[in-house]
Amino acid sequence: MHPVPLLPPWLLESINDVVQKQSIYSNPLVKKLFVHYKGQGKVNVRATPLLRVLGFCKPTNDGGLTGILHDQDHKILVTFDRSCIEDFEVKHLRRLTHKTVESIFLVERANLRFITILELRDKFGQLPGLKIEPGLGILILEIFKVQWFTKQQISVAAKEDAMLPYIYNDEEYIAMCKENPDLGDLTKLIRHLEGGIMSEDEV
Helix, strand or coil, X not given: CCCCCCCCCCHHHHHHHHHXXXXXXXXCEEEEXXXXXXXXXXXCCCCCCEEEXXXXXXXXXXXXXXXXXXXXXXXXXXXXXXXXXXXXXXXXXXXXXXXXXXXXXXXEEEEEEEECHXXXXXXXXXXXCCCCCCXXXXXXXXXXXXXXXXXXXXCCCHHHHHHCCEHHHCHHHXXXXXXXXXXXXXXXXXXXXXXXXXXXXXX
């Protein structure tokens, strides 16, 4: 549990609400508008979707940006698309990355999507402390709109941020999102060991 009191623990339960009803390898887009915040009390996830910014990773080829955010209990990988960045910068007259690390964002619209190990490395680069089990589906938030909820940077001891686990290491998440490979199908087994997501043609 993270010491910042404003953050509710909403990520894992909200993911469980949609993933348990999905075939996780048939379509990488698990839930369009997984987060759709329309105002106080008008939201489709378990709590107000607040996330604190831990850091930004890499720009994407289409003008977006990747990063690491967290709720009360878990870190998660996210992408900000180009329109999200432009909207934020027009509204606040500053770059999305300028003095926003350690501040809190209110996620207004975001998809929930699986990515492969190869996509993880390409989009996010090296992530110290992140360990992904073979065959585990890697979920990210594709963020399309955010509000800057707290403009002040809320600092805590570095060890508190470092000790907060990634959602991908939570036992409940692993139970939801880990594939049991067909040991008789070499193609599926190779993808399992590489952490890849199968296309509908291969299922």
